[in-house]
Amino acid sequence: MSTPDVIDHLVGIAPGSPLDAIRAQRPEARENAQRSYLALFEPEAPGEASALERYAVASYVARLHRAPAVAAFYAARLADHADIADAVAAEAAHATTGPYGRFPPGPLSAEDMPGAAYRVGSDHRPVFGARLTAAIEHADLLVFHPRDASPQALQDLLDAGWSTTGIVTLSQLVAFLAFQIRVIAGLKVLAATPATDAAR
Amino acid sequence: MIEAAIVYPRGDQPNAFTRDEIGWRPWLAPLPEEELTDRHRAGLVEPARAKSAYFRLLVRDPEVLEARTRTDKDIFYNTRAGLPRAERELAATAASRSNGCIFCASVHARFAAHYSRRPEDVQRLLDEGVTAELDARWRAVVDASVALTATPIAFGPEHVERLRTAGLDDAAIADVVNGAAFFNWANRLMLSLGEPKPPHGG
Numbered sequence: 554m555s556t557p558d559v560i561d562h563l564v565g566i567a568p569g570s571p572l573d574a575i576r577a578q579r580p581e582a583r584e585n586a587q588r589s590y591l592a593l594f595e596p597e598a599p600g601e602a603s604a605l606e607r608y609a610v611a612s613y614v615a616r617l618h619r620a621p622a623v624a625a626f627y628a629a630r631l632a633d634h635a636d637i638a639d640a641v642a643a644e645a646a647h648a649t650t651g652p653y654g655r656f657p658p659g660p661l662s663a664e665d666m667p668g669a670a671y672r673v674g675s676d677h678r679p680v681f682g683a684r685l686t687a688a689i690e691h692a693d694l695l696v697f698h699p700r701d702a703s704p705q706a707l708q709d710l711l712d713a714g715w716s717t718t719g720i721v722t723l724s725q726l727v728a729f730l731a732f733q734i735r736v737i738a739g740l741k742v743l744a745a746t747p748a749t750d751a752a753r
Numbered sequence: 754m755i756e757a758a759i760v761y762p763r764g765d766q767p768n769a770f771t772r773d774e775i776g777w778r779p780w781l782a783p784l785p786e787e788e789l790t791d792r793h794r795a796g797l798v799e800p801a802r803a804k805s806a807y808f809r810l811l812v813r814d815p816e817v818l819e820a821r822t823r824t825d826k827d828i829f830y831n832t833r834a835g836l837p838r839a840e841r842e843l844a845a846t847a848a849s850r851s852n853g854c855i856f857c858a859s860v861h862a863r864f865a866a867h868y869s870r871r872p873e874d875v876q877r878l879l880d881e882g883v884t885a886e887l888d889a890r891w892r893a894v895v896d897a898s899v900a901l902t903a904t905p906i907a908f909g910p911e912h913v914e915r916l917r918t919a920g921l922d923d924a925a926i927a928d929v930v931n932g933a934a935f936f937n938w939a940n941r942l943m944l945s946l947g948e949p950k951p952p953h954g955g
Contacts, residue, residue, distance in 0.1 A: 650903070652851060694945070699852055734906070735934035740927065746913040
């Protein structure tokens with residue numbers, strides 16, 4: 554596989570290190586996390602989301618997580634699209650905290666944390682175009698308040714020109730990043746917190 | 754032609770966390786089983802998954818589904834070293850409870866209760882939420898999983914230290930990270946591409 558392992562790269566896992574040995578105990582997970590990355594970001598066929606859409610949404614999602622190294626990794630592929638990269642950075646500046654949202658009406662309603670659905674600013678809509686605007690707004694929903702998801706949210710994507718298969722790819726991309734960014738963050742903390750005698 | 758999302762009549766949706774078996778129905782059209790090609794079947798990994806509307810929807814992007822499925826299986830089923838299965842399922846349940854995925858929580862709470870033989874503790878986590886009273890080891894696993902589920906991620910050195918104090922080695926802590934992180938993937942698909950439904954009908 555020519556592309557280096559993205560999680561190892563972004564955590565800073567060196568061959569032969571303790572975390573290298575730990576990841577080696579879950580070899581299928583390690584290999585297939587990378588294969589998931591490749592299928593989403595370096596697909597053999599273009600599929601129903603463009604490379605620009607994939608990288609723009611990824612850099613937006615990483616910024617919403619305040620994961621600057623991951624954001625820089627994906628934004629590097631937007632080098633030829635400075636207008637998009639700048640608009641992504643500006644739109645991500647509103648980043649809030651999650652998870653919030655409403656439950657289906659009933660006993661869990663007491664736990665509802667209602668919050669607004671994010672909408673791209675009118676200045677950036679023409680930069681993104683209808684499809685990418687809808688994708689960015691959907692990514693925001695999935696990152697911060699996935700329990701507010703609805704058929705209408707998918708209808709908004711369909712109306713903006715996304716196909717059913719394209720929505721599956723987009724949803725996988727955002728959801729995969731929620732995984733990848735957490736593995737990177739978690740392993741970085743683990744590597745930076747060596748065991749002490751007191752903790753044994 | 755613009756496709757249409759599928760809307761179901763309201764009223765029968767499960768609206769509380771449960772260990773009972775419930776169903777799931779899609780908001781977008783899955784591929785019909787008779788249209789699955791060899792590439793799709795490879796993406797499903799397990800032939801039985803051709804019966805599932807969820808997997809027949811995800812298989813529209815078969816390469817991603819296949820890689821995701823193999824990631825999932827190794828994180829949860831590979832018993833070599835690391836965290837016991839029960840506590841991997843506990844991490845999955847805690848992430849699902851925090852994100853609010855009633856369907857995911859139902860499946861993995863059943864697994865957590867089964868493998869731990871502690872159904873009362875698992876049920877308390879479902880009923881009272883992620884701050885429910887638990888022993889120190891489960892408290893550490895749940896708190897770490899919830900901190901990993903927050904955006905921005907709130908997992909820090911204090912979580913690692915509490916997991917170590919509770920007896921987890923670094924391989925087990927990596928399993929907590931992987932298990933909670935994976936459910937931040939799964940929850941977002943289950944929550945956004947469809948909804949829970951009653952076990953029969955719907």
